Amino acid sequence: MTDGTVKLLDGNTFIVSRDNGDIEASASDPTGLFSYDTRYLSKWVLTIDGVRLSALSVDDLQYFATRFFLVPGTAAIYIDAQLSVLRQRMLCDGVIEDVTVINHGEDPIDVRVRVDAGSDFADLFDVKNAQPKKGAYLNRVEDGQLVLGYQRETFQRETVIRAGQPAHIDAQGLSFSVRIEPQQEWTTRLEVRPTAMVRGQPVTLVAGQVSGRARRDMGADLARWRSEAPKLDTDWQPLKQTYERSLTDLAALRFSPSIAGPSSMPAAGLPWFMTMFGRDSILTSLQALPFTPELAATTIRVLARWQGSNLDDFRDEDPGKILHEMRYGESAAFGEQPHSPY
């Protein structure tokens, strides 16, 4: 969080927030929850009795999980020492966020916990160029869930937000009225799923996973990744740490295109380049070849699969040519930029 933001990622899905966990993006501000090159949350603000929270500390647990320790009030105004908030966030086929409010006082408290949610459904290229949107927003409460929707012709994307505890849900967010006894706590889980609609059917967009499956075990996946790499045996601790850190960073850079099944290839970087690039994916795979050869195997197979087969001046496609960059957002879908699959 060197620039005051906290970033988590899971393949093509990533979330960039402030150090208190809030997201309040403007058209050109690259914070938010992104999946498949579309921003699915541009607003995600947690308040207690209408008061925003400030961070006491942030624990970066993994590249896909973090924990915010929060108190009500801004840094300059200290409001209530009786209450603190723990916000634990994990990315795994969407966002899973556990919000815990702790009453440290001697008396019961009644509080209103509120999460304001919204999305501009900006294409990644819109965020970079601050382009206006061409479709309509369709926010609604449906089946006890808040659904943020966007539609342009047949292109439909939805953010589905669900709470574990009973909530009052309106089109702008979720509210919880709770009583917390002295020295007790209250917790709710919030789940955010980025979704696409294809021919009238809801589809969950996840990192290389077919929808409907159980969530992956992200921790076990990272442990497996590290255990399969060569072991470095040295008594020089900085080298060992650098090596371990590099393995984890490579794990974070992995991207599973839908044709690769559970296999992964390196993307080019967060936040703008979490997708396959011909040049970047090949070079990173080559450099990592002695340590994580599966990256190279997947990269070669996937890029070969997507190789050009026709002449297409707009996409710069020629037979046998390897793609430069692959995008899945609105501007690729409508041919407004050429980085759609060949």
Place this chain on the structure above:
Amino acid sequence: MLGHQEPGGQREPKAVTARGPISMGLRMTSPTKTFFDDLANRGHVPWLENEHGRLRFEIVDEDCVRLWTVAFDHGKVEVDRDDSEADGVLRADRARFDRVVTGQERLMPAVLRGEIGLDGSYDLIVLFGRLLAGPAGQTGPRRVGNTHRGTR
């Protein structure tokens, strides 16, 4: 990336096979039918020698669904008209698919727009995409002044 949550979309009209009562009746031909006919006569395709699998195409044409299956068998491409089991399924309206097979429109942008549904093996569908025609009248590698640039 885009997998259907439940198999066999319930909103789709009832499938009718080639041997069914109405499927092959009135329309004489279409770019889609011509495409599959040509594919059946394509013979040996060297770059498919390592490939094996079957795709089913459910093409919605007015009130019925016309089915084709394409089997890749180590270089051979076999086209059938039945509803046999497949590794991957593509669903589209005929007018849309006509445009895709004639190179007027690209397959994957139509998928991203939600106009063409995919299910099962994306790997085989991407492979199939390489059998489609490209756009007409392209300059090719001698193209100059291409103003579209990547993001980096």
